[in-house]
Amino acid sequence: MSKRGEGAFVEFREVSKSYDGKVLSVQDFTLSVAKGEFVTILGPSGCGKTTCLKMLAGFEEPTSGEILLNGRPIGRVRAHKRNIGVVFQQYALFPHMTIAENLAFPLQARGASKHESAAGVKRALDMVQLAAFADRRPGQLSGGQQQRAAIGRALVFEPDLVLMDEPLGALDRRLREDMQYEIRRLQQRLEVTMIYVTHDQGEAMVLSDRVAVMNGGKVEQIAPPEVLYEEPGTLFVANFIGENNRLDGEVVEWTEQVCRVDVKGKGVVQAFPVAVGEGDHHTSLTIRPERVELNPAPGRTANVFDAKVQDVIFIGDHLRIHAELLGCQQFIVKIPNIIGHGAVLPGDTVKFGWLTTDCRALDAAPPTQTGTAPAQ
Amino acid sequence: MMGKSRTQALLLSLPLIAFIGITFVAPLGSMVLRSFYDPLVAEILPKTVAALGEWDGGALPPEGVYALLAEELRQARADRTIGRLATRLNRQTPGLRSVVSGTGRRLARQGQPPWAEALPRMNKAWGEPEVWHAIAQAGRRVTPTYYLNALDLRMDADSGVVQQPEAKRVYRALFVKTIGVALAITLLCLGIGYPLAWFIAHSPPRRGRLLLVLVLLPFWTSLLVRTTSWIVLLQQQGVLNNLLIWAGVVADDQRLTLMHNMIGTFVAMTHVLLPFMVLPLYSVMSGIPPVQMQAASSLGAKWPRAFRRVYLPQSMPGVGAGCLLVFILAMGYYITPALVGGQSGQLISNFIAYHMQTSLNWGLAAALGSILFVAVLLLFLLYDRVLGLDRMRLGS
Incomplete structure (x- = not known):
C-alpha cells in the first residue's frame, strides 16, 4: 500500500479502543503509512479518528492491537519520548509564553543550548512567517497566526512524524484554503511524514497522498483521493466523498x-x-x-x-x-x-x-x- | 440628561451608602479613633490637667495643682466617674487605681488645705513626681500610649519612648507569632489544597462535582461545630489518642497532647481554611485545558518539566488568590484558636478579644486591631505590586 519509501514508518495493527469497556470507539484499525507520506484520516465527528491520533501520540492506550513506529512497537514508550510533533485542534499554545518561548520549549526540553535553541526558533519562525511576532503572546495573535505558530512549534524540533488534529477547524473559509496549501508545501519541503485528521472531505482531497475514511470506529476504505472519488468501495464512502x-x-x-x-x-x-x-x-x-x-x-x-x-x-x-x-x-x-x-x-x-x-x-x-x- | 440620571442613581443608592456607613465605616472609624484619642482623664480632671501643662516637671507641682486635684477628685467621686478614672490611670502606671480610689474615699470624709501636705498624708504616692507625670501624660487627649503599649513600648517620665520591662513584653512576639502561624497555615493549605484542587479539576465531571460538594460541605456547617468536633478527635481521651493506643503506637500513660496547644490551632485552622484555598485554585485549574499538558509532553517534556513550565505558571493566579485569602483570614482568626489553642495557641485576635471583653482596655484593643489592619493592608498592596490584583481570580 505504501507509496514512497520501503517499509511502513507508522503501522496500526488491528488497534481497538474502548473508553468504557463496552462501546468500541475504534475497532480493528489497521493502517500503514510510509515515510514522507501524507495520510488523512477522514470521517464524521465521533467516528474515532481523533482517538487513533491520541493513541499514536501516546495520550491514550489501545485496548487491544499494536502500534509500531519505525518498525518498533511504541506501547511502552511514553508520549514525551515518541518525538512526534502534534498540532492540536485548539492549537494548545502556552498562553503565558511568547511565541518564541513556545517554539523554544521543545528544544529546551531536549536540552538544547541557548544558542542552538535561538537559532532553531528563528528558522522555524521564518518558515511559518511569524518572525515579526516572536515576542507576542498567543492571545495577541489572530487565529491564522496562532495556527501557524502551533505548526511551527510542532516542526521546530524536526520530528519524523507530525500529527494534526483538525488544525484548520477554527479558521474561516478563505484562511482555511490558504493554510491547506501552506501545510502541503511545508510537508513536501521538509519531507516529513504527516497524519492528518479532519471531517472535511475537501481538505482531505487537497492535502493527502492517501485518505483513510472512517465511520463508526471502523475503516471504510483507504485509498488515494482520486480513487476514493472515482471508485468508492462502500456506500458510505460514495456518499461522504463528493455528491x-x-x-x-x-x-x-x-x-x-x-x-x-x-x-x-x-x-x-x-x-x-x-x-x-x-x-x-x-x-x-x-x-x-x-x-x-x-x-x-x-x-x-x-x-x-x-x-x-x-x-x-x-x-x-x-x-x-x-x-x-x-x-x-x-x-x-x-x-x-x-x-x-x-x-x-x-x-x-x-x-x-x-x-x-x-x-x-x-x-x-x-x-x-x-x-x-x-x-x- | 446625564446629570439627572446620575442624581437619580445616587439617590437610589443612598440607602446602601448609609447602610455601609452605619454598619461598616462608622464602627471601624470609631475603633481606630479610640486607639489614639482618649479624652477620659482630660474630661474628669480638666483643671488639674491644664495646670499640669504649665508645670516644669522638675520637682513636685505647686500647691495650686494639689488643690485643683483634690477638688476634682471630690467632684469625680460625687459624679461616680472616679472608678473609670482610676482604671484609666492604673493602665498608665500600675498601682494608681488604689491610689486614686483610696484618696477619693478619704477626701469625701476629711481633708483641708494645704493640699500639698494633706494629699501625701492620705497616700504617700502624691509626694512622688511619677504620679503627676502619669496624670499629665494620661491627660493628653491624643495619645500614643495605646500604640506604644501594642508595640511593647511605653513613655517614661521625660516623655521618651522606652521598652517595656522584659516581663511585660507580649505583643511584638505575638505579632511575629501570628504572622508565622498564618504563613505556616497558608503553606499547609497550599500543600494540601493544590493537589486536591488538581484532582477535582481534572476528574470526570460527575466525580469532580461530588468532590467539590465535599469540599464545600464544611461551609454549610457551623464553624463552632467543626471546631468542637476537632476537640472530640484530638483531646487526650479523644478518638485519635484511643486509636493510637489501640494500635499500640503510644502507651496509655503517655497520651499525646494534641490540643490546647499549637498543634490544635494548626490542625483545626488548616481544616477550616482549606476551602478558601481549594476554591480559587479549582476555579483557575478547571480553566486550564488538559490538552496543555498533552502538548507539553508531545513536545518532549517529562511530567515534572511540563508541570513546572506549563501548568504551574497558568495556575499561579489561583495560588496567589488562595494564599492571600487564607493568610488574611488566618491573621485575624479568633474562634478556633480560642477553643482549641489553649495557652500557647493564642493569636493576636484572642488578645484583642481579651482587651475588648475582659480587661475592657478598648484603646489597646483598638491599637492592636489597627496595627493588624494596616499590616494586612500593606500585604495586600505588596501582593498587588508583585503579582497584580488584576491577575487574581477568585472564581470564574
Whole structure:
C-alpha cells in the first residue's frame, strides 16, 4: 500500500479502543503509512479518528492491537519520548509564553543550548512567517497566526512524524484554503511524514497522498483521493466523498464486469458490480451527478431513462438539474454550461444517460434511507 | 440628561451608602479613633490637667495643682466617674487605681488645705513626681500610649519612648507569632489544597462535582461545630489518642497532647481554611485545558518539566488568590484558636478579644486591631505590586 519509501514508518495493527469497556470507539484499525507520506484520516465527528491520533501520540492506550513506529512497537514508550510533533485542534499554545518561548520549549526540553535553541526558533519562525511576532503572546495573535505558530512549534524540533488534529477547524473559509496549501508545501519541503485528521472531505482531497475514511470506529476504505472519488468501495464512502445519486434495487443478474439491477420495477440499470453477489440481492447504485449526460446520442450510453425536470439551478459554469428518475425524487444532474441558460426548463421531460462504468453497485443501504445523500 | 440620571442613581443608592456607613465605616472609624484619642482623664480632671501643662516637671507641682486635684477628685467621686478614672490611670502606671480610689474615699470624709501636705498624708504616692507625670501624660487627649503599649513600648517620665520591662513584653512576639502561624497555615493549605484542587479539576465531571460538594460541605456547617468536633478527635481521651493506643503506637500513660496547644490551632485552622484555598485554585485549574499538558509532553517534556513550565505558571493566579485569602483570614482568626489553642495557641485576635471583653482596655484593643489592619493592608498592596490584583481570580 505504501507509496514512497520501503517499509511502513507508522503501522496500526488491528488497534481497538474502548473508553468504557463496552462501546468500541475504534475497532480493528489497521493502517500503514510510509515515510514522507501524507495520510488523512477522514470521517464524521465521533467516528474515532481523533482517538487513533491520541493513541499514536501516546495520550491514550489501545485496548487491544499494536502500534509500531519505525518498525518498533511504541506501547511502552511514553508520549514525551515518541518525538512526534502534534498540532492540536485548539492549537494548545502556552498562553503565558511568547511565541518564541513556545517554539523554544521543545528544544529546551531536549536540552538544547541557548544558542542552538535561538537559532532553531528563528528558522522555524521564518518558515511559518511569524518572525515579526516572536515576542507576542498567543492571545495577541489572530487565529491564522496562532495556527501557524502551533505548526511551527510542532516542526521546530524536526520530528519524523507530525500529527494534526483538525488544525484548520477554527479558521474561516478563505484562511482555511490558504493554510491547506501552506501545510502541503511545508510537508513536501521538509519531507516529513504527516497524519492528518479532519471531517472535511475537501481538505482531505487537497492535502493527502492517501485518505483513510472512517465511520463508526471502523475503516471504510483507504485509498488515494482520486480513487476514493472515482471508485468508492462502500456506500458510505460514495456518499461522504463528493455528491452522489443513489438508486436502490435488486440484482437480477451479474458477471465480473457488469450487473443488471431492477430499480423498484421501474427500469433495469446496467452497473459495475463492486459489492454484489454475496448472497444478498439488494444493492445501492451510485452515479456522480456530473457523469450523467443530457439527451445522449443513441447507443452512446448503456443506460438511458426518461426524467421529469423539477428544478433547474443556474450556477454559472454549470446547471444543476433536480429531476425525478426511476422513482427517485431528487436525482441530481450537473450539466456543463454549454447548452446555455433556458435550454432545460422545469416541467420538461428529458432523457438522462450514463455509462455502465460510472454507475457502481455497492452494498445496500439500510432500508430506512431513501433518496440522495446530502451534498457535503 | 446625564446629570439627572446620575442624581437619580445616587439617590437610589443612598440607602446602601448609609447602610455601609452605619454598619461598616462608622464602627471601624470609631475603633481606630479610640486607639489614639482618649479624652477620659482630660474630661474628669480638666483643671488639674491644664495646670499640669504649665508645670516644669522638675520637682513636685505647686500647691495650686494639689488643690485643683483634690477638688476634682471630690467632684469625680460625687459624679461616680472616679472608678473609670482610676482604671484609666492604673493602665498608665500600675498601682494608681488604689491610689486614686483610696484618696477619693478619704477626701469625701476629711481633708483641708494645704493640699500639698494633706494629699501625701492620705497616700504617700502624691509626694512622688511619677504620679503627676502619669496624670499629665494620661491627660493628653491624643495619645500614643495605646500604640506604644501594642508595640511593647511605653513613655517614661521625660516623655521618651522606652521598652517595656522584659516581663511585660507580649505583643511584638505575638505579632511575629501570628504572622508565622498564618504563613505556616497558608503553606499547609497550599500543600494540601493544590493537589486536591488538581484532582477535582481534572476528574470526570460527575466525580469532580461530588468532590467539590465535599469540599464545600464544611461551609454549610457551623464553624463552632467543626471546631468542637476537632476537640472530640484530638483531646487526650479523644478518638485519635484511643486509636493510637489501640494500635499500640503510644502507651496509655503517655497520651499525646494534641490540643490546647499549637498543634490544635494548626490542625483545626488548616481544616477550616482549606476551602478558601481549594476554591480559587479549582476555579483557575478547571480553566486550564488538559490538552496543555498533552502538548507539553508531545513536545518532549517529562511530567515534572511540563508541570513546572506549563501548568504551574497558568495556575499561579489561583495560588496567589488562595494564599492571600487564607493568610488574611488566618491573621485575624479568633474562634478556633480560642477553643482549641489553649495557652500557647493564642493569636493576636484572642488578645484583642481579651482587651475588648475582659480587661475592657478598648484603646489597646483598638491599637492592636489597627496595627493588624494596616499590616494586612500593606500585604495586600505588596501582593498587588508583585503579582497584580488584576491577575487574581477568585472564581470564574
